[in-house]
Amino acid sequence: MKSQNTIDIAASRYGRRWVIGVFLVWLIVFELIVGRLYGWSTPATGHDTARAALVLILGCIIAFIAGKRAEGRFKRGHRTQVG
Numbered sequence: 001m002k003s004q005n006t007i008d009i010a011a012s013r014y015g016r017r018w019v020i021g022v023f024l025v026w027l028i029v030f031e032l033i034v035g036r037l038y039g040w041s042t043p044a045t046g047h048d049t050a051r052a053a054l055v056l057i058l059g060c061i062i063a064f065i066a067g068k069r070a071e072g073r074f075k076r077g078h079r080t081q082v083g
Contacts, residue, residue: 015071026059
């Protein structure tokens with residue numbers, strides 16, 4: 001069941017923005033590193049594709065952890081301001 005508490009909703013939105021931001025930064029950095037190492041026009045091998053998939057999965061995990069931490073930080077900040 002979804003929470004109707006406005007602080008929970010705002011914290012969820014804040015955490016979601018953090019997830020999206022961290023993941024986009026992760027993708028950009030990964031693309032820059034891969035482009036620098038392999039060159040932009042080099043054809044990808046199966047090994048490169050597997051490595052890219054692993055890095056993207058790690059990026060998702062890191063982004064979700066950062067989002068959950070941001071959500072908790074948002075809630076803690078509002079609890080100290082309100083009460």
